[in-house]
Amino acid sequence: RKEVEQDPGPFNVPEGATVAFNCTYSNSASQSFFWYRQDCRKEPKLLMSVYSSGNEDGRFTAQLNRASQYISLLIRDSKLSDSATYLCVVNDYGQNFVFGPGTRLSVLP
Amino acid sequence: SQTIHQWPATLVQPVGSPLSLECTVEGTSNPNLYWYRQAAGRGLQLLFYSVGIGQISSEVPQNLSASRPQDRQFILSSKKLLLSDSGFYLCAWSGDGPPQPQHFGDGTRLSIL
Numbered sequence: 001r002k003e004v005e006q007d008p009g010p011f012n013v014p015e016g017a018t019v020a021f022n023c024t025y026s027n028s029a030s031q032s033f034f035w036y037r038q039d040c041r042k043e044p045k046l047l048m049s050v051y052s053s054g055n056e057d058g059r060f061t062a063q064l065n066r067a068s069q070y071i072s073l074l075i076r077d078s079k080l081s082d083s084a085t086y087l088c089v090v091n092d093y094g095q096n097f098v099f100g101p102g103t104r105l106s107v108l109p
Numbered sequence: 110s111q112t113i114h115q116w117p118a119t120l121v122q123p124v125g126s127p128l129s130l131e132c133t134v135e136g137t138s139n140p141n142l143y144w145y146r147q148a149a150g151r152g153l154q155l156l157f158y159s160v161g162i163g164q165i166s167s168e169v170p171q172n173l174s175a176s177r178p179q180d181r182q183f184i185l186s187s188k189k190l191l192l193s194d195s196g197f198y199l200c201a202w203s204g205d206g207p208p209q210p211q212h213f214g215d216g217t218r219l220s221i222l
Contacts, residue, residue, distance in 0.1 A: 032209075032210075034210045041197075041218070042215075042216070043199055043213040043214060043215055043216045044153070044199075044213050045213070046210045046211075046212065049210060087152075087153075089210075089211075094160075095141050095143070095158045095160065095166075095203070097143075097155070097203075097211055099152055099153045100152070101151075101152045102152060
């Protein structure tokens with residue numbers, strides 16, 4: 001079983017749609033969780049950290065379920081500029097950051 | 110604010126040639142530093158990380174080496190490049206202490222001919 005798994009994608013959605021990405025992790029001792037976005041041929045950029053109580057940043061909402069070892073990212077009112085690959089990242093301990101394979105999103109006009 | 114610089118942005122090298130990629134961080138001290146490689150259409154593979162000057166941990170056996178001669182400088186090297194070394198190389202830093210997110214440089218796209 002892979003350490004971090006994500007929806008395989010790609011997701012093709014119309015502008016204005018709501019889209020949700022799922023991520024599961026295998027290590028129950030994982031400490032910290034993050035969502036990154038990566039544009040084609042660019043570096044990953046931090047989108048948001050994921051807190052135990054869930055957190056929201058504008059149109060983006062992240063949720064964490066430690067019991068199910070599951071993280072989600074919800075994007076409301078999708079924009080064309082949201083098109084990218086979304087990476088789930090889990091930190092087990094110290095400097096061990098484990099990246100998921102990513103889910104590609106295309107927002108269509 | 111903290112910034113990370115990585116160069117060069119692109120590099121084309123012949124098989125068997127040496128490699129040196131450099132990464133520097135500004136605006137923070139004692140950062141954790143990382144080198145990743147991303148093959149086309151694939152996920153990120155951690156190559157090396159460093160928690161301090163002269164301290165290098167290698168994640169995978171490979172043709173590459175890393176060094177940290179100064180607190181905010183991280184260098185990725187190879188004596189003889191292989192075709193399989195082609196890829197997108199990313200340097201990243203994170204803060205010291207409790208787990209904090211990583212921040213990436215712009216990356217170096219390396220093509221081996």
